[in-house]
Amino acid sequence: MKKILTAVVLAIAATTSVSNALTREEIxxxxxxKGKMLAKRCSWCHDINRTLIAPSFKEILKRYKDVPEETLKKQFADAIKNGSKGxxxxxxxxxxxxxxxxxxxxMYMPPQRPYYNDKEIELIVxxxxSLRK
Ligand code: HEC
Structure with a gap:
């Protein structure tokens, strides 16, 4: 799985380097x-701005705008790892x-644990x- 994920990330990185002139080293x-690249998978259900079948990332950030960053780090990592419902x-x-x-x-968010390790989840969060600002 890790190998496949790496291949996917590299494939995305390769595509990006053509369109945006970003090298793998830069990423x-x-x-x-890097977090943004890893989050491609989330776009099945979430867009940054638009509502798909799940709230947009901007909508999620708006709801928690008064919650301290440290709390959100844990909350979001937990949602990605274990999923979210209700x-x-x-x-x-x-x-x-x-x-x-x-x-x-x-409707619920299935655990994304099978697709990412802790370090990758940290980068996604x-x-x-960073979209909060
Ligand atoms: C299969 C669809 C699907 C995928 C893939 C998915 N999500 Fe979600 N996500 C949802 C749904 C549905 C909810 C609302 C869950 C609820 O009501 O608790 C949600 C909720 C969330 C929340 C809000 C949690 C909270 O505490 O309120 C965050 C943050 C989030 N998703 C991030 C991500 C990230 C980052 C990824 C990719 C790594 C991702 N999601 C992938 C469907 C998805």
Whole structure:
């Protein structure tokens, strides 16, 4: 799995280096950029700005805008690692068209633990919190 993930990250890095002239070295030494690359997988359900089938990252950050960064680091790492259920049900009922999916109550974020190690989760959270500013 680790090998596959590395290959995926490298593939993304390779694509990016063509379009944005970023080298692999540049990505490697920039933790936020690395976190962003790792977060590609999240875009199945989350966009930065738009509502897909889950709240956008900006929406999530808005909800917790008064929560200290250290608390959010732990909270988000936990959500990524172990998944999340129930926290956004009411929000989703208002903002997500039920026709898109069967039942809002049944919606949850599956654990992403199988796809990332702790260090990678830390980098993703770093990137996510960088969108706060
Ligand atoms: C299969 C869809 C899916 C994927 C993939 C996914 N999420 Fe989520 N995410 C959700 C849903 C649905 C919720 C709302 C869960 C709830 O109501 O508690 C959520 C909630 C969250 C929250 C809010 C947790 C809180 O404390 O309120 C964060 C942060 C988050 N996701 C980050 C991520 C990141 C980062 C990734 C990629 C590593 C990711 N998600 C991948 C569906 C997904």
């Amino acid at each position: 490697e030494k920039d933790p936020i950029l 926290k956004w049900t009411n929000w989703m009922k208002e903002h997500i068209k039920a026709r898109k999916i069967g039942s809002i109550e049944a 770093k990137w996510l919190l």
